[in-house]
Structures are given as structure tokens and as C-alpha cells.
Amino acid sequence: MSVDLRTTVGAFALVFLAVVGVAAVGGVVLDGGAPETDAVADDHWQLDAVEPETVSEGGEVEMESGEPSNTVVVHLGREASGLGGGTSILPIEDGEAPAEADIGSLGGVRRGVAPLTAALVENGHEVRFYGGALGAEPLPAMLSDADAFVTTSPGALSATDADAVETFVDAGGRTLVTSDPGGAGALTDFGSPFGVYGEAGYVYDMENNDANYLSVLVEPAGPGTLTEGVEEVVLRGAAPIGAADGSPALTTAETSRLSTTREAGAYGVAVRSDSLVVVGDSSFLEPENAGRADNGVLIGNVADFLVTGESPDVSFGPGAGPGGAVPPGGAVPPGGSTPPAPTDPTGNETDPSGNATA
Numbered sequence: 001m002s003v004d005l006r007t008t009v010g011a012f013a014l015v016f017l018a019v020v021g022v023a024a025v026g027g028v029v030l031d032g033g034a035p036e037t038d039a040v041a042d043d044h045w046q047l048d049a050v051e052p053e054t055v056s057e058g059g060e061v062e063m064e065s066g067e068p069s070n071t072v073v074v075h076l077g078r079e080a081s082g083l084g085g086g087t088s089i090l091p092i093e094d095g096e097a098p099a100e101a102d103i104g105s106l107g108g109v110r111r112g113v114a115p116l117t118a119a120l121v122e123n124g125h126e127v128r129f130y131g132g133a134l135g136a137e138p139l140p141a142m143l144s145d146a147d148a149f150v151t152t153s154p155g156a157l158s159a160t161d162a163d164a165v166e167t168f169v170d171a172g173g174r175t176l177v178t179s180d181p182g183g184a185g186a187l188t189d190f191g192s193p194f195g196v197y198g199e200a201g202y203v204y205d206m207e208n209n210d211a212n213y214l215s216v217l218v219e220p221a222g223p224g225t226l227t228e229g230v231e232e233v234v235l236r237g238a239a240p241i242g243a244a245d246g247s248p249a250l251t252t253a254e255t256s257r258l259s260t261t262r263e264a265g266a267y268g269v270a271v272r273s274d275s276l277v278v279v280g281d282s283s284f285l286e287p288e289n290a291g292r293a294d295n296g297v298l299i300g301n302v303a304d305f306l307v308t309g310e311s312p313d314v315s316f317g318p319g320a321g322p323g324g325a326v327p328p329g330g331a332v333p334p335g336g337s338t339p340p341a342p343t344d345p346t347g348n349e350t351d352p353s354g355n356a357t358a
Helices: 003-031 109-122 137-144 161-170 183-193 294-307
Strands: 070-075 089-094 096-102 126-130 149-153 174-178 196-198 215-222 233-236 242-245 250-252 268-273 276-279
Touching: 003 215, 070 109, 070 137, 089 294, 109 126, 109 294, 126 137, 137 161, 149 161, 149 294, 161 174, 161 183, 174 183, 174 294, 183 276, 215 268, 242 268
Parallel strands: 070 126, 070 149, 149 174, 174 276
Antiparallel strands: 089 096, 196 242, 215 233, 215 250, 250 268, 268 276
């Protein structure tokens, strides 16, 4: 074997042995498992660290009063409500006849006040629904025999109906009005005779809320029968409400802000003026919200308010036909009196034939 051949074979053998040695060492390392590394902090992936805070579930709606049977008239407007309201309507097909239902429900518009009306009926009171000016019975006729009135859409009341409700409140008829954001003008027109007005915009709170900055938490501004037993209420879209005497029943936290000005502060969202209660949100009456925080307690207090006290002595004047309707063929003149009957022809008046009478 020549020198060059021996050199070549020797070099090949060295390379072969080196490769086999590396493979053997690598197998030993792999058999020992992967090297340990420091744990990665993953607290931010924990669900309990990122879920928004929510309020606790409250109890059932209960009434404390033992009043005898009262009649409560409930008006549910057809207008689309503002932020947070429950009167936005979707057509739902039910067989051949379309039905109206709240978004997310098949209960119709009456579902939006079901916790309140159910509590009233369960305690022996009568609830009658008024569907608007085209209803079978006029509102003045219904209020003549009523003890209390509820409307979730004051802007949907006609001018005649609004005047009738104003007369009813003046006579001591207990009335609940809920007004969602976007209805400040209508509420002010309705409530100004009683020193109550609405403000434009809505209230939101980035800190004190029920999992959403629009679902603000509010609390009593002071003691009162309307807020007795209430510590915290959830309003899902609250409209600011003001009163001439400056004493709200419910207010937001100081961390809330008004959408139109972005100014932080405590805003009034419910007021009581004698026999009138106004709340800047209708959603708290809905079944899905009645169990949040102390909403059920507030609804029970509202129900007690509606049936407690003297029956109103209200009259809408004579001249109305059966059920309070205006007689066919003409309107009732101011003061409610009917027009005088025409007198018999006398003197030289013309008869139907065109000839003068003697």
C-alpha cells in the first residue's frame, strides 16, 4: 500500500470515528430529557383576571303594602326608545298574523313591565293596558276609574292624553314615568308643570358599572319610601333627570360622566314630586334586569307607591259619550259643554221648497 493510500484510509477512519462519537454523545443527552427552563409568567391569561366585575343577583319582587284592590293603567308606547330602553320592536312571524316582540323575546311590549305588573296582580290589584290614541277606550275614560298610571314612553302620548295625565297627577293620581336617553324633550314637556325635566345625553361610568360602562350603578341620594332597602341599582342606559327642588331619589357615582359634556360627577336619574315619580331608564323593569342588584327591591317599592294613598278625585268634564268618547259629528267645545240644540224656524224663514213662510 502506498503512502498516499494509507493516509487517505487513516483520514477516513478518523472522520468515521468522530461522527459515531458525536452521535453517541447526542443520544446520551437526548435520553436525559430537555434542559429545564424558567417558567413563563401567564397570569394575564387567567380568565378570573380578565372577566369584568358584575353585581350580585337580587331577590324576587315583593310588595309590603296591604292596600285593598287598586286599578293601575299602564301605557306602553310604540316609539323606538333610546339607549338602554326596551321598546325597540322587531316583527316576529307567528303563524299568519305577525306579532310584536321586544328584541330578544317573544313576550311582546308588555314583557318590558312584566315584573311590576305581575307583582301588582299577585297582590290583588287590577292592571289595565292602554295602547294609545287608537285604543278601544280613551285614556281620560280609563283614568276616571283608575288609582295609578304608568307610562314607559311619555313622548308617545298624544297632546290630549298628556293633558289628561297632567290632570290626573294634579288630582293626586300616583304616576310612574320612565324616560330613556333621547327623550329629554318629551319628558320636559310632560314634567315641567311638576318641576321635573330631562337633560340631553346619557350617563356612563368606566369604574362603577355592571360589566359595561353603559350599565351604570346608582344609589339612593337619601332616605325615602321609594328607595327603602335599596343599596345599589343597575340602569342599562340612564338619562339624567332634574327636579326644581334639586332633590333626586337616585344618583350615579362621582365617577360617572355625561355624554354631551364628558364632565364627571353625580347625576340624578330618578326624582319624586308628590304623586309623580320619574326614572331615567325603563330597562330596570325588564325581567332580565329585575334580578340584578337591588332592582327587585326598587320595583317592589314602586308597586307599593302606585297603590298606596287616597284615590284621586278626577273629572274630565261633561260632554263625553259612552266610555268618555266624543259624540260622533263634532268635538266637545272648551269647558266640556255640548252645543245648544237648534231652535225651530220662526218668522219669515225659507222652507225647503224655497218659499217664504208666514
